[in-house]
Amino acid sequence: MSVQPHAHPVLTCREAQTLEGELLVDEAAEWLAMRRAGEGIARQVLEDYLEIRPVPEHLRVLALVGKGHNGGDALLACAQLLADYPRAKVDLVLATRVEELRSLTARALEQLKGRVQVHFISEQSDVVLLTQMLLKFGGDAGFHICLDGLLGMSFKPPLREPVAALIAAVNAFERIDLRASVDLPSGAGDEVREGARRFDADFTYATGVVKRPLLGGIADCGRIRYVDLGFFDTTAGKAVVTEEVVLTDAVLDPVRRLRAAAADKRTYGHLFIVGGSAFMAGALLMTVKAAIRSGVGLVTAFAPASVASSFAAQVPEAIWIPWPENFHGMLNPRAMSLLLSRIHHASALVVGPGMGLGRSTELITQHIVKRVDLPILLDADALSVRGMEVVQKRRSDYARIVVTPHMGEFMRIGKLSAPNNSLEAMLGFSQVYNVVTVLKGANTRISDGETVMYSTLGGAVLSRGGSGDMLSGLIGGMMAQGDVPVPLAVARGVTLHGLAAQRLARDKGQVAVNTTQILDYLPEVLRA
Template sequence: MILPRTLLLLTMTSESFSIFIGKFRHYPEFISPVWYNFDMKVVTSREMAEIDRLTIEHYGIPSMVLMERAALAVSEHVLELNPENVIVLAGPGNNGGDGVACARILKNKIKDVKIFQLFPDEKLSSDCKNQLDIAKKFGVPVIDGYPGDEEIMQADVIIDAIFGTGLKKAIEGEIAQFIENLNSLKKFVLAVDVPSGISSDTGEVLGVAIRAKITVTFGLPKRGHLLFPGKEYTGKLFIEDIGFPKELTESENLKISTIEKHLACCLIPPRPEYSHKTRYGHVLVIAGSTGKTGAAVMTAKAALRAGSGLVTMAVPAALKVVFQSKVLEEMILPLACTMNTLSRQALPEIMEFINAKANSVAFGPGVGVNEDIEIILKELILNCPCPIVIDADGITVLGKISDVLKQARSEIVLTPHPGELSRLINMAVKDIEKQRVDIAQKVANQLNVVLVLKGVPTVVAEPQGSVYLNTTGNPGMATAGSGDVLTGIIASLIGQGLTPFHASVLGCFIHGLSGDIAAKKKGYHGLIAGDLIENLPEAFIELSQ
């Protein structure tokens, strides 16, 4: 049997994002034993230090060899800029050693290279000191202290090799003043490994930090490159292979990864030629109330555009005419209601529909917040036979009954923004944003859910500890209804057969990709949630190609 190309995408290990095709519930016939690794791990400073240590001690690659490879990688990026005058700002550790070695390599290739040694000899690491001794023998000028404004302004490229991934405390004093002045001069800065002053674990600015145009890092990206404000200071990120063993950089012990395009391609549900609408899932959208009908409609339309065969909207009967006037392809299930929202009296009909027809449920956008909604949600969590995606008002209501999640009959996906998560776990938004990866990982485990923490970047975490950081999206998507669209996409992909975790990973990527496509046409300021829905087909086409 010859399978379509998209089905020969097979996968990795369960910890490093197992996409076993057998998990496509509607397509058990499509199973293959082939495995590929499609994700990029993201590490903390401690994890990177351990990779470095094992490479040196266990695999026998000397630290000076790794430093030389790092310097070669940086020098190649510098040479692409065609500079005549380069300044290296050398710190005391191995990051400084990388910069010094780079200066020595550049000495034979460009007109003017200088090293500014910012720390005295007694504070230098042994490798950094060795590199300085070699650089001096090659005739590279080494100047003690900081460059002045005139020297900075004459430089075409400034290489920041002051502090690397190991920085833990705030930068203060004379060096802080120098960094602030350097930033004010707006020169082209290339950072080695991580911009000095950025926490490689959280992306926080530790006192002050250098704003780089380019950052060249080694082996794997660090969290601080992808989390704000570190991402903003990083500039364009280049990840260079300097010889770390694959067994270390792809280890199952590394739980954080990025969602890359080739990974998203692998997750798109197959679309055999012999098809019918029931094969692609029936999504029940339980949403909408007086004044919030648009949220329900956008969720439903996004589910259809993401590939669902059928979508039904469970809505208050009093608003039936309003909803009917807004939909064409979607179906309406009018239900018992209070004055503004669904009533608990609607529960038997909801459960009857789910048991007979639904493959996934989207609950919450614009549904309202009251005791009746709380009772409906609790019943769904306890007895719904298919996965549920809970968003918006649903998450607010869930705050009162979150203990019930541990008794859930089926898998649950929560898609909060930081404000909604703040109410759910009683933690300040600013504290969530400071450690959004760790918080998402912890909440997913404690509540036994797939957690999609929306923001920059959106974080997808599952109960067993695996976490993915989304790499698509733009500021134009910070608009009303964008989250409703994401809810519809994820529910749709679950209905088409993906596991809730896989559906969340692909859903986030394709949601952001659709936003990126829309932004190219309409810019950031004019982008609205409806544009995301309209551009979903283009996003799927791009991934399919």
């Protein structure tokens, strides 16, 4: 995929170094990029801190500074934090002598002169001495934020002392609320083995380019934030072609525009949703609620007959069709005519939320895949090995199928013996079954068989029942509107879901919230 405003390339550290060398042609360009990086990191780390508690006026910051540009970015982030919070206290730990700093890093340090406390580590520093230093600087309260700017993408293993000791001491120091790395956690890189020591980041702020080591797994890298420095702006950027891209919220820009004056409900599509069972009806209800908020014109829900009337009272905006249940409280496959007799009204389908695992669900899913030529999203209980065999044989002139598994479901339908979220696994699965795959996780992966799009949005607030059901409703609503290819509609749904979840966490925290509260933040995302 070539560069688009909503999808920027993911590169190896070596590729990113080459690109920066071509774009940052002189010191002025490098300094501008560093300033943008520092300001972006400071802005985002304050927003992310809100997931814990409001940012205190007397903010306490610990910054670990190496000699390279990552250290300079960390210093400029500290300068911005001091500008935003004049009562903040910043302690800098320099891992090198001042005279060894790169020129722009030294320039950034000079701008902080008299406003921060600077501390140095020596070759003799060990974990015990460094821990004592942290206790002395941090006091009983410790630090609100720790910024890691020790090592960058040019790092080659192994970690050398005393930097290794400093990283070990900070990793073990409990009095830090939020640990953030600049660009890459120190100790990470293209050539680093899994399990090697590195800075344990809660967040990593990828500056300019998202580097591939961040997306190989989630160990030690924490949550990823992309700080766009304009490297891929369409007017001044660099043309890059890659199989992996990271999504930006620009994917939602068309949805944020004024709608046509002559539009009516039919303009924005009609989504059908088939789901629910007597023992898991709530999943269907959450999917329908999310679909209603997606911007789709009409939603028709096929619900278990025992709950359809009560759901209609809760969500009157949807059309509710009662579906007869079998002895086990699941949708009866013999009632397929309820759906097929109305299918000419639909523009997309969602199948699976709360249906329950079993032969009845398999039969309904298989019938729909065989006989309905519209875009279809299969989620939750509609994801089965037998169902995927039918998907694989789907007519080539039918619209694409979208599947939305978490890793456990992906292992089941992909017949994997161990978790695998690699590029090869994603592309291979999507090609074999000719589907758009949405692999849900800390970094959600979307693949159409040619490209993998990463969404780093959302976070741990989504680690609760029902978040996937609402994602299906949002994606289904985007698909039903039919104004873009299916993979792009999927990307819109994933991005909207993730951004709303972040706003919820920043407003209410990650813990004491309800899944459906995400819906209350959708308007804020679209009006931002």
